[in-house]
Amino acid sequence: MxxxxxxxxxxxxxxxxxxxxxxxxxxxxxxxxTSTTPQGPTVNFNIDLSQPANNSLNTAGGAISSNLVVVANDGGTFIAVAQRCTHSGCDVYFNPSGHRFVCPCHGGTFDNSGNLTGGPPPAPLKKYTVTRSGKILTIAG
Ligand code: FES
Missing domain, CATH: 1.20.5 (Single alpha-helices involved in coiled-coils or other helix-helix interfaces)
Structure with missing residues (x-):
């Protein structure tokens, strides 16, 4: 050449x-x-606190999952965020001592409003309004 x-x-x-x-x-x-737009489905459903399946919500620190939403009793205040982690879609759980939601797959963490506080997830979890009327919680958003 x-x-x-x-x-x-x-x-x-x-x-x-x-x-x-x-x-x-x-x-x-x-x-x-990353995105600051919270991710989660649009929902509107009720939870009856008098039903045995929802009994854990009657105790501070208790939580249940329903309709792809985690509903928790955070020290007497009911909170709700999207259940699916914004990273790869694993189910988050409520950690009552840390007042936060944790993803078991890769260590993603979110505060009790669904804001991203650590790990690889690219966006916050959607937070839902929770209103109470007697023994009925309504989760919407
Ligand atoms: S799926 Fe939640 S941190 Fe990866």
């Missing part, structure tokens, strides 16, 4: 390398992007 041909070929390869590197960096940015 003569000198001219060598310089043409190596210049073209260098250009491909620059473009390839830029595309790789851009794709990494997209996969690591």
């Amino acid at each position: 003569d000198r001219r041909k060598f310089l043409k070929t190596s210049g073209a390869l260098y250009g491909l390398g620059v473009v390839g590197s830029t595309l790789f960096v851009e794709s990494c940015k997209k996969s690591n992007s």
Whole structure:
């Protein structure tokens, strides 16, 4: 290969390398992007606290899952967030001593309002309003 041909070929390869590197960096940015938009289904359902299946909610620290929502009694206040972690969709659980929700799959953590506090999840959990009328909780949002 003569000198001219060598310089043409190596210049073209260098250009491909620059473009390839830029595309790789851009794709990494997209996969690591985060969102402040909470993720979760739209729901509107009732929970009857007098039913045995919901009895754990009558005790501070208790929680149940229903309709893809985790409902918890956080020290006497009822709270509800989306059940599916925004990372890979594992089910989060309520940790009463930490007043937070934890994902068992990769260690994602969320505060008691569903805000992301740690781990790989890219977005917060959707928080739902919980209203109480006697023994009936209504979860909506
Ligand atoms: S699925 Fe929840 S942290 Fe990965």
